[in-house]
Amino acid sequence: MKSGVILVFCLLCLSLSVSPSWGSDDRRQKWWKWPSTGKSICSSVVLPLYGNVYPQGFYYAQIHIGHPPRPYFLDPDTGSDLTWLQCDAPCVRCTQAPHPYYKPNNDLVPCKDPLCASLHSGDHRCDDEPDQCDYEVEYADGGSSLGVLINDVSLLNLTTGVRVVARLAIGCGYDQIPGPSYQPLDGVLGLGKGKTGIVSQLHSQGLIRNVVGHCFSSRGGGFLFFGDDIYDPSRIISTPMSRDYTKHYSPGYGEIIYGGKATGLKNLLVIFDSGSSYTYLSSKAYEGLLNKVTEELRGKPIQEALDDETLPFCWKGRRPFRSMRDVKMYFKPLALSFSSGWRSKTQFEIPLEGYLLISAKGSVCLGVLNGTEVGLQNFNVIGDISMQDKMVIYDNEKQTIGWTPANCDRPPRSDTMTI
Incomplete structure (x- = not known):
């Protein structure tokens, strides 16, 4: 997609x-x-x-x-x-x-x-x-x-x-x-x-x-x-693929967690899509997440960077940001929680690097976009930015989607046992 x-x-x-x-x-x-x-x-x-x-x-x-x-x-x-x-x-x-x-x-x-x-x-x-x-x-x-x-x-x-x-x-x-x-x-x-x-x-x-x-x-x-x-396989966190929505790789419906706390943004139909650079949320979920982030930034020495058009929402500090270390005091990690069976849930964790980026102007920008505005309707798409530094596995035989933290800089070779 x-x-x-x-x-x-x-x-x-x-x-x-x-x-x-x-x-x-x-x-x-x-x-x-x-x-x-x-x-x-x-x-x-x-x-x-x-x-x-x-x-x-x-x-x-x-x-x-x-x-x-x-x-x-x-x-x-x-x-x-x-x-x-x-x-x-x-x-x-x-x-x-x-x-x-x-x-x-x-x-x-x-x-x-x-x-x-x-x-x-x-x-x-x-x-x-x-x-x-x-x-x-x-x-x-x-x-x-x-x-x-x-x-x-x-x-x-x-x-x-x-x-x-x-x-x-x-x-x-x-x-x-x-x-x-x-x-x-x-x-x-x-x-x-x-x-x-x-x-x-x-x-x-x-x-x-x-x-x-x-x-x-x-x-x-x-x-x-x-x-x-x-x-x-023992190191993989996995969740079943949706039986109701089978066209794409979907774990079904998820809930957004921000800073380890439930946001009330749930019943979101989620799709994993490597063809999308950024992550997209439907309008209601997008606005809700943006409100959570804005609320978290209130009173801190950071303000919206209206002159930075890298992405729809960017913020600047007193000095240009150079890395995620410079912004970790302002933002909290995200996660998506999925039902994996009766009373069982799995979480797809999204660290700061998984939904923020540092722009060429030294601003920190939100790498989550409004999917409804670009024609994705009510779909919520996990894009490349949120899958970085993870091995993500789509197992069509077991009908599961799995993930685990990984060093993606070292691809496996045929003559080695581990990476």
Whole structure:
């Protein structure tokens, strides 16, 4: 949705077979591929992340697609399913991208393919173009992508040290409308729950378990992972995914806690969304939180910085703020409390760094925005700023969302046991 640890080493669980070499010399490099058995294996894919919440305003992953493989920078988005690249095809509207546009092949996904049907709600018909799957995806910020679904291969490294060539259905986008939060990337990496999500596709081929997670560093960068073998489940705080709202990764309804005390701001439908840089609350919850923060600041040597337009609400002190240490006496930590079962609750803790930032002008700004004003209606979105320095795990097999504090500056490697 656009509005951007423990490594357990396991033995190879299935026999290997050789796939065609992509190198010029077969003796130098072999490329391995798992046979498609429909079974999950004990391995993961780990991708480095680049970027930051501020000042860039987005994170991105690099993924290699095509034959031969070419690199592309994609926005990792748990709020949407389809992975698409801006295509080197006759464009209606082409947006700026850091790499040459993706050159499509002729391996079109037919309209009758189940993956195509999963992209269309309601009555899916194939009368006009039976041999191809047209798609259109729209994002919460008003942006969209229009194109055709094709099959291509992606080069991925497993944590077991094995390199795989996975066949994926991706979007060849030839008409993009950028929303206000658009960033100049090559496309979107869809990490959602649907069948076209990259994790679902890799899982259906028996490469990984149906688990995706990320670790955003507050210092910039981090890592993204598919599969479940890079963390210790005993260290994870988790809550069930909502059974009533299944379109996105949602723990259901939550309550805002400020400074360890209940605020009365509850029954908030919450979504975890890595495609959103900031956290968004519906109007009533946003105004309520802003009132709590303003009340806490009353009588302290800090005032609203009307000349700082970094975010809607910024405050300045007697001297410019340089770090969160300078503002910890003025603000209190946040948390979201979720019901995890009968009389059981879990808390997603949000420290100062998880909802505040220091601007270039030395002000401290509120990284929580009014979601109703940007078209999110009554949804409350936990964005990247509030997930920094945490490993966040979306386990589609256990139907849970989990998290734990983590050093996101050190991604796991295939030849190490722990980080």
